[in-house]
Amino acid sequence: MQRTQVAIIGGGPSGLLLGQLLARQGIDTIVLEQRSRAYVEARIRAGLLEPGTVELLHTAGVGARLAREGLVHEGFELAFDGRVERIDLKGLTGEAVTVYGQTEVQRDLGEARDTVGRPVIYEAEEVRLSGLDTGHPRVRYRRGGVEEEIECDFIAGCDGYHGVSRQSIPADRIRTYERIYPFGWLGVLADVPPVSHELVYANHARGFALCSMRSAHRSRYYVQCPLDDRVEEWSDARFWDELRARLPEAYAARLVTGPSIEKSIAPLRSFVAEPMRFGSLFLVGDAAHIVPPTGAKGLNLAAADVRVLCDGLVDHYRAGSDLLLDEYSTRALRRVWKATRFSWWFTTVMHKFSDEIFAARLQLAELELLGESRAAAQAVAENYVGLRFRRAEHESR
Numbered sequence: 524m525q526r527t528q529v530a531i532i533g534g535g536p537s538g539l540l541l542g543q544l545l546a547r548q549g550i551d552t553i554v555l556e557q558r559s560r561a562y563v564e565a566r567i568r569a570g571l572l573e574p575g576t577v578e579l580l581h582t583a584g585v586g587a588r589l590a591r592e593g594l595v596h597e598g599f600e601l602a603f604d605g606r607v608e609r610i611d612l613k614g615l616t617g618e619a620v621t622v623y624g625q626t627e628v629q630r631d632l633g634e635a636r637d638t639v640g641r642p643v644i645y646e647a648e649e650v651r652l653s654g655l656d657t658g659h660p661r662v663r664y665r666r667g668g669v670e671e672e673i674e675c676d677f678i679a680g681c682d683g684y685h686g687v688s689r690q691s692i693p694a695d696r697i698r699t700y701e702r703i704y705p706f707g708w709l710g711v712l713a714d715v716p717p718v719s720h721e722l723v724y725a726n727h728a729r730g731f732a733l734c735s736m737r738s739a740h741r742s743r744y745y746v747q748c749p750l751d752d753r754v755e756e757w758s759d760a761r762f763w764d765e766l767r768a769r770l771p772e773a774y775a776a777r778l779v780t781g782p783s784i785e786k787s788i789a790p791l792r793s794f795v796a797e798p799m800r801f802g803s804l805f806l807v808g809d810a811a812h813i814v815p816p817t818g819a820k821g822l823n824l825a826a827a828d829v830r831v832l833c834d835g836l837v838d839h840y841r842a843g844s845d846l847l848l849d850e851y852s853t854r855a856l857r858r859v860w861k862a863t864r865f866s867w868w869f870t871t872v873m874h875k876f877s878d879e880i881f882a883a884r885l886q887l888a889e890l891e892l893l894g895e896s897r898a899a900a901q902a903v904a905e906n907y908v909g910l911r912f913r914r915a916e917h918e919s920r
């Protein structure tokens with residue numbers, strides 16, 4: 524039997540960030556991850572960090588490489604109807620976002636964990652949670668054919684959408700809300716310079732496209748595609764032709780293409796489970812909510828949950844107060860629903876849902892408004908850089 528204060532299920536960004544922040548506060552954790560370290564560190568996912576996430580990574584002591592290599596973006600572009608409008612994040616909010624791949628965040632957090640003296644237990648199989656409503660939670664798992672057990676005070680369910688944590692909550696103690704979008708994103712990673720130094724979101728009659736990047740030499744591009752498309756149907760040449768067709772002429776003309784180094788199709792969904800707590804179990808990040816990637820909120824929301832839970836756990840161990848832990852779900856969900864709304868709105872405005880002209884005209888009106896109304900652009904910019912906690916706390920008073 525092993526003993527820890529907080530058992531963390533999942534060694535993705537949520538789990539490792541929580542473990543790192545707690546370690547700096549002298550709180551002991553064990554992190555269980557079902558995959559291998561190599562697999563987890565190679566997963567290509569998010570790439571855009573809100574300023575609040577950047578701050579939190581610095582607080583966790585993993586901000587050095589991010590500060591050196593992250594690309595600071597003070598705005599982004601919206602391409603539609605043959606023109607381009609820039610959303611000036613810095614001018615509208617005073618803040619900027621940072622391009623830094625989730626793979627890099629994962630690597631930095633993994634290296635930091637190596638120095639904590641409590642390594643992540645990778646390839647933990649058949650993880651099971653029990654005693655969640657007894658005050659004496661337990662985690663069981665198998666590793667290398669050996670059955671292990673952990674006794675702890677709390678469990679942080681950081682194991683993503685398909686994890687075991689949410690599924691361990693009795694069905695009558697949790698509610699879920701879901702919207703599945705009728706298309707996916709075909710993403711390509713390539714070692715070519717980005718078409719623009721800022722992100723370009725394109726609304727086009729052929730469907731949505733996004734020009735993003737991971738560095739000055741590595742681009743991440745996406746096109747909206749039917750849900751039942753398979754990656755094998757998309758040769759590199761077909762992908763580049765389709766992307767070019769959806770971009771404004773000037774961008775299409777300067778698009779540099781090259782062989783893909785990763786290509787995948789991701790479905791788009793909005794999903795929220797509430798409450799985010801059951802007894803000693805706290806759900807964190809994708810275990811509790813999923814947003815479509817439009818607006819890049821997934822990883823940032825996960826980091827925001829981690830911050831709220833970390834504050835609660837520190838208060839529990841330092842001050843003997845459970846006030847913040849008791850408020851965890853309410854505080855986290857307030858932000859989750861706002862980001863769910865923004866991601867849904869941005870998805871709705873940018874994608875082609877049907878051939879209906881009325882819907883296309885409404886999208887055009889929304890996008891034009893952003894160029895004409897500072898108030899409308901500011902609302903988008905505030906959501907894009909991430910709603911700050913002081914605002915959320917202010918709202919709760």
Ligand SMILES: Cc1cc2nc3c(=O)[nH]c(=O)nc-3n(C[C@H](O)[C@H](O)[C@H](O)COP(=O)(O)OP(=O)(O)OC[C@H]3O[C@@H](n4cnc5c(N)ncnc54)[C@H](O)[C@@H]3O)c2cc1C
Pocket residue numbers: 532533534535536537538555556557558563567568569570571625647650681682683684685686687688789807808809810816818819820821822823825
């Ligand atoms: C294909 C894809 C593309 C994405 N693109 C973007 C993007 O462009 N922008 C954006 O903001 N967000 C994006 N996201 C979302 C973003 O990556 C997630 O929000 C983020 O990874 C959430 O972190 P997490 O730690 O909560 O969950 P995860 O990253 O899912 O980590 C959960 C971890 O738990 C482990 N695990 C699962 N089950 C168990 C178990 N039973 N026992 C032990 N461990 C377990 C998993 O192996 C995983 O390592 C994308 C997600 C996907 C899947």
